Amino acid sequence: MTSGREPQTASDTALVLAREGTHGPVIHDVNRVAAGLGMQPGARVTDMRTLVPDLQVEDAVPEIDAADLAMLMHWSRRWCPWSQTDGDAGLLLDSTGSAHLHGGEVALIRDIARAFGRLGLTAHIAIAPTIGSAWALARHSGQRLTLCSDDVVMEQLAPLPVAALRLDGATTLLLGRLGLKTIGSLAEVPREAMVRRFRKIDVLSANPVLRLDQATGRQKELLVSEEIIPPLRAVRKMAEPLGDLAGLSQALRDLASDLCAIMEARDNGARALRFTAYRVDGVVLSAEARTSRASRDAVHLANLFDGLLDRLDPGFGVEAAALETIDHEVLGGAQDDLHQQRRDTMAFARLIDRLVARLGIGSVLKPVMRGSHIPERAEELLPAAAQGEADKNPGHRPLDTPLKLLATPEQTDVIHAVPDGPPARFRWRHQLHDIARSQGPERIAPEWWREKSQTRLRDYYRVEDSEGRRYWLYREGLLGDGRGDNPRWYVHGLDA
Amino acid sequence: MDAHSGKSSLSLVPKDNCAVSGAVQANRSANDGAADSASPILPGAPRLVELFADFRDGGTVGFALSQVPAGGSVLWVQERMAALETGRPFGRAFERFGGDPEQLVLACSRNAADLLWAMEEGLRCSSLSAIIGEVYGDPRALDFTATKRLAMRAERQGVHIFLIRFQGSATLSAARQRWNIRSLPSAPHPYDDRAPGTPRWHAELFRGRGMRPGIWEASYDRAAHRLDLVPPLRHPEVDQEDGQGDIGARAANS
Numbered sequence: 236m237t238s239g240r241e242p243q244t245a246s247d248t249a250l251v252l253a254r255e256g257t258h259g260p261v262i263h264d265v266n267r268v269a270a271g272l273g274m275q276p277g278a279r280v281t282d283m284r285t286l287v288p289d290l291q292v293e294d295a296v297p298e299i300d301a302a303d304l305a306m307l308m309h310w311s312r313r314w315c316p317w318s319q320t321d322g323d324a325g326l327l328l329d330s331t332g333s334a335h336l337h338g339g340e341v342a343l344i345r346d347i348a349r350a351f352g353r354l355g356l357t358a359h360i361a362i363a364p365t366i367g368s369a370w371a372l373a374r375h376s377g378q379r380l381t382l383c384s385d386d387v388v389m390e391q392l393a394p395l396p397v398a399a400l401r402l403d404g405a406t407t408l409l410l411g412r413l414g415l416k417t418i419g420s421l422a423e424v425p426r427e428a429m430v431r432r433f434r435k436i437d438v439l440s441a442n443p444v445l446r447l448d449q450a451t452g453r454q455k456e457l458l459v460s461e462e463i464i465p466p467l468r469a470v471r472k473m474a475e476p477l478g479d480l481a482g483l484s485q486a487l488r489d490l491a492s493d494l495c496a497i498m499e500a501r502d503n504g505a506r507a508l509r510f511t512a513y514r515v516d517g518v519v520l521s522a523e524a525r526t527s528r529a530s531r532d533a534v535h536l537a538n539l540f541d542g543l544l545d546r547l548d549p550g551f552g553v554e555a556a557a558l559e560t561i562d563h564e565v566l567g568g569a570q571d572d573l574h575q576q577r578r579d580t581m582a583f584a585r586l587i588d589r590l591v592a593r594l595g596i597g598s599v600l601k602p603v604m605r606g607s608h609i610p611e612r613a614e615e616l617l618p619a620a621a622q623g624e625a626d627k628n629p630g631h632r633p634l635d636t637p638l639k640l641l642a643t644p645e646q647t648d649v650i651h652a653v654p655d656g657p658p659a660r661f662r663w664r665h666q667l668h669d670i671a672r673s674q675g676p677e678r679i680a681p682e683w684w685r686e687k688s689q690t691r692l693r694d695y696y697r698v699e700d701s702e703g704r705r706y707w708l709y710r711e712g713l714l715g716d717g718r719g720d721n722p723r724w725y726v727h728g729l730d731a
Numbered sequence: 732m733d734a735h736s737g738k739s740s741l742s743l744v745p746k747d748n749c750a751v752s753g754a755v756q757a758n759r760s761a762n763d764g765a766a767d768s769a770s771p772i773l774p775g776a777p778r779l780v781e782l783f784a785d786f787r788d789g790g791t792v793g794f795a796l797s798q799v800p801a802g803g804s805v806l807w808v809q810e811r812m813a814a815l816e817t818g819r820p821f822g823r824a825f826e827r828f829g830g831d832p833e834q835l836v837l838a839c840s841r842n843a844a845d846l847l848w849a850m851e852e853g854l855r856c857s858s859l860s861a862i863i864g865e866v867y868g869d870p871r872a873l874d875f876t877a878t879k880r881l882a883m884r885a886e887r888q889g890v891h892i893f894l895i896r897f898q899g900s901a902t903l904s905a906a907r908q909r910w911n912i913r914s915l916p917s918a919p920h921p922y923d924d925r926a927p928g929t930p931r932w933h934a935e936l937f938r939g940r941g942m943r944p945g946i947w948e949a950s951y952d953r954a955a956h957r958l959d960l961v962p963p964l965r966h967p968e969v970d971q972e973d974g975q976g977d978i979g980a981r982a983a984n985s
Contacts, residue, residue: 580858582856582858583804583836583856583858583859585856586806586836586853586855586856586859587836589852590836590838590852593845593848593849593852594838594839594840594841594845594849598838598839598840599836599837599838599839600836600837600839601837602821602822602832602835604822604823604832610821613823614821614822614823616819616837635824635827636821636823636824637789637824638789638792638793638820638821638824639789639818639819639820640818640819640821641818642814642815663787664787666787671916672916672917672920672925672926672927673925673926673927674920674923698927699916699927701916702913702914702916703790703913703914703915703916703930703931704787704788704914705789705790705914705917705927705930706789728818728821729787729788729789729817729818730789730790730824730930731789731790731791731792731793731794731796731914731930
């Protein structure tokens with residue numbers, strides 16, 4: 236079964252899609268008008284422009300085409316449960332045992348054609364006993380719809396060209412030189428001779444014997460259908476519409492225990508959940524929550540929605556509610572060890588989940604060490620739920636770092652006792668601090684592989700003012716280092 | 732080291748949470764026999780502790796951290812204003828107070844209501860050993876009821892809670908201990924006269940359940956992970972002499 240997108244523009248202009256070839260753009264695909272003018276995929280766009288000056292050319296985007304085709308593949312599962320994409324522009328459906336649900340094969344093929352027509356797609360459809368024969372009939376029979384029953388496979392295939400056997404260009408050319416232009420003439424050649432001629436070729440598309448066997452059903456070919464993992468879902472319908480939040484949260488708790496029973500049976504744990512409430516007036520309310528590690532603890536999962544349920548408006552009442560997993564992972568049973576170590580880490584992870592659910596993922600942070608000497612880079616605060624990886628080799632810092640770092644260093648005025656010596660007095664947030672004791676400088680050079688060449692070095696001082704309050708100051712740059720004017724001073728941290 | 736850290740030392744602490752140490756006995760004469768001669772042992776049983784401080788003074792955080800059981804996991808909740816004014820905690824410095832940066836989780840809340848909620852949520856977690864909250868000013872949400880909830884849950888769960896209040900006024904609260912903390916000039920640095928040494932704090936307990944209010948000088952013993960409280964020497968001349976004697980002794984040593 237194949238399909239080609241009907242051109243969106245006026246159907247009387249020639250339109251081609253172009254992709255980059257080795258020597259300039261080549262044609263990726265053509266519309267019907269262009270095909271009528273003799274254009275073929277693989278031809279060069281400049282050559283075709285000379286033939287048709289008003290040729291419309293647009294860029295081909297194969298990735299989007301592939302994504303569309305995959306979507307169409309899932310969409311076509313309305314007729315039968317197994318489907319697969321086939322090449323760039325084909326779909327394979329296994330209609331075995333499902334044709335009678337649509338009123339027989341004739342009705343099925345018409346229904347499919349009508350449905351694709353409604354999408355604006357022209358589909359060439361064939362129903363045949365094997366994948367190979369259906370492929371050949373859909374593409375080379377010259378008809379839009381082809382039905383082929385078990386006993387007439389060979390008769391229908393016989394007039395088709397050998398390319399219909401999914402053979403590559405070189406093999407088709409070789410067979411043509413041997414005088415074998417159609418499948419029928421190929422089938423008439425004694426089998427022993429053919430097998431002997433192609434016995435060393437393993438590649439399917441270069442071996443006409445194997446391909447012919449596949450088309451006639453002598454050799455099996457499997458349709459590999461991609462499985463959709465259904466979300467795990469628990470639904471409850473209310474006896475009476477619920478109008479209050481207390482009832483809704485009770486419903487959520489019931490659903491959570493239902494869902495956890497489902498997950499336990501499958502050894503799964505939820506990473507993301509969606510709670511959906513269906514109101515009597517048809518409005519659907521929903522809330523989502525995430526966990527930092529797979530969990531199937533009903534109380535914990537229900538607690539994740541604590542702050543979120545308040546935002547739902549039950550209106551005239553909620554008549555049904557559902558809780559489903561958006562994302563789940565395999566989670567085996569686990570046993571507490573003697574020290575309850577596992578339970579403790581789980582409890583910590585749950586705490587993080589609950590905090591994230593209310594405060595947001597960017598508000599629950601964990602310090603992560605980095606390999607750098609610049610203080611703000613040596614330690615980053617990253618979301619605790621994301622579990623960022625620490626650097627393998629965090630830079631070593633002496634222990635006398637301040638307890639707290641200001642988000643941005645704040646500029647200060649500093650008075651020195653001696654030029655370029657330790658600071659004697661500084662003004663921070665409109666108040667003067669007399670420095671009683673100081674230690675430094677600790678010089679941190681700029682990281683030239685990361686920063687601009689004008690970045691200045693930092694001289695850090697640990698200072699204590701006359702009242703005993705401790706600060707971390709730094710001077711940015713040196714006088715006469717050629718990277719700016721007078722050095723400036725900053726307060727970077729508060730210490731105990 | 733562990734004898735002083737956290738819940739394990741609970742049974743060693745007498746019921747009134749007070750002990751008279753030898754050093755205190757020696758200082759008693761200089762203290763005019765003041766009522767606060769008996770120093771409390773910190774940290775005591777897990778409870779809600781309020782620490783009042785100036786936002787310019789980072790020392791209060793050290794006073795709280797030195798009471799957190801060594802290596803325990805800590806939830807640190809910061810109100811937005813407190814984070815802006817006093818900065819974010821820097822994990823590497825935790826090791827100085829016997830902490831483990833890996834065990835720290837920082838939660839940033841937009842307002843005091845979220846902060847209180849996060850602290851209460853932390854109290855439900857069985858594996859935390861301490862919660863540190865930072866509030867700026869006197870938010871309305873932080874009333875007697877809120878502190879009472881925190882205080883009762885902290886005692887039931889056995890989690891230390893330190894509520895640091897920058898620029899706060901001592902409004903009605905159910906905190907079991909309420910301290911005024913400010914930094915004192917640090918202890919002399921062993922190798923450098925001009926460098927700041929280990930921190931010391933001026934700690935004033937103005938309300939305490941089962942403890943007599945008083946004023947102490949606190950210092951942190953890193954090797955033992957212990958907070959030592961010593962009654963201050965009241966007489967300025969004695970104080971000065973003591974300081975000079977100290978320097979003289981150090982000079983003789985070097």
